[in-house]
Amino acid sequence: MHENRTEGAKVDLAARGAEFAEFWRERHLCTLTTLRPDGTPHVVPVGATLDLETGIARIITSGTSHKARVLAGSDGAPVALCQVDGRRWSTLEGTAVVRTEPDQIADAEARYTARYKPPRPNPARVVIEIHVTRAMGTV
Numbered sequence: 001m002h003e004n005r006t007e008g009a010k011v012d013l014a015a016r017g018a019e020f021a022e023f024w025r026e027r028h029l030c031t032l033t034t035l036r037p038d039g040t041p042h043v044v045p046v047g048a049t050l051d052l053e054t055g056i057a058r059i060i061t062s063g064t065s066h067k068a069r070v071l072a073g074s075d076g077a078p079v080a081l082c083q084v085d086g087r088r089w090s091t092l093e094g095t096a097v098v099r100t101e102p103d104q105i106a107d108a109e110a111r112y113t114a115r116y117k118p119p120r121p122n123p124a125r126v127v128i129e130i131h132v133t134r135a136m137g138t139v
Contacts, residue, residue, distance in 0.1 A: 001136060010055035011132050016139075023083070023090055023139045024050040027116060030083040032059060032128070034070045034096070042066060048081055049111040050092070050132075057081050057092055057130040058108040060119055063100070068126050072098050079130055090137035092130065099127040 002016065013020070030048045033041050044067055050057045059081075061068050071077050076095030083090055099105070108127040112119055119125075 001138060011135050013050070013052045013055055013132065013135060016135060019139045020090065020135075020137075021052055023085070023088060024052070025115065026085070028083040028085055030081050032067060033080040033082070034067050035078065036070060042070065046081075047112060047116050048083075049108070049115050051111075055094075055132045057094070057132060058111060059128040059130070060105070060108050060112050060122075060125055061128060062122055063098070063124045063126040068098055068128065071096050071128060074098070076131070079128075081130060088137075088139050090135065090139055092132045093134040093136075094130045094132040096128050096130045099129050104129070 029045050031043050032046045032048070033043045036042050046059045046061070048057050048059045071079075074097060076097060079094060079096040081092045104127050105125055109119055109125075
């Protein structure tokens, strides 16, 4: 297992190499883990993108979704984003905020389109932005 970690700071994801970068460009679904108010984990499948240079992962979702409502108003709630493909896996941990700015949503939609396909229209769309502080996995 490979691991990069920094406390409260951006992890150098590019240093993980080409295989890691390619794994996060390939079309894989992920799971997002957030914490409910009672502390129990809430795990859901999501499509996600990762910007290696900034160390930011993005998930587009409806502002009415449970994951968005749990994170709304947070200035950095702890989350984990994981993707698995057979024996290859990668988990990104960090802090998440919900972004509602139209330019942030448009940027996240463009990134999603590049990795997956154009998302269906959703006037209630928001972006969960994860500032990665730890990366681990087999790639």
